[in-house]
Amino acid sequence: MSDFRRFVAGAICPECKARDTIALSKDDQRIFCIKCSFEEFKQT
Ligand SMILES: [Zn+2]
Structure with a gap:
C-alpha cells in the first residue's frame, strides 16, 4: 500500500467530466x- 492514491470521493473532473477520477498527490x-491530463494546485 505504499503507492496508494487517495481519491476524492464524488469529485468530477472539470476537463473530461469523469467521476471519481480525481486523486490527491x-x-x-x-x-x-x-x-486525462487535468492537474491543479490545491487551494487552502
Ligand atoms: Zn479528467
Whole structure:
C-alpha cells in the first residue's frame, strides 16, 4: 500500500467530466485526474 492514491470521493473532473477520477498527490499539494491530463494546485 505504499503507492496508494487517495481519491476524492464524488469529485468530477472539470476537463473530461469523469467521476471519481480525481486523486490527491502524495504530497497533498495537487489534485489530478487519472483519466486525462487535468492537474491543479490545491487551494487552502
Ligand atoms: Zn479528467
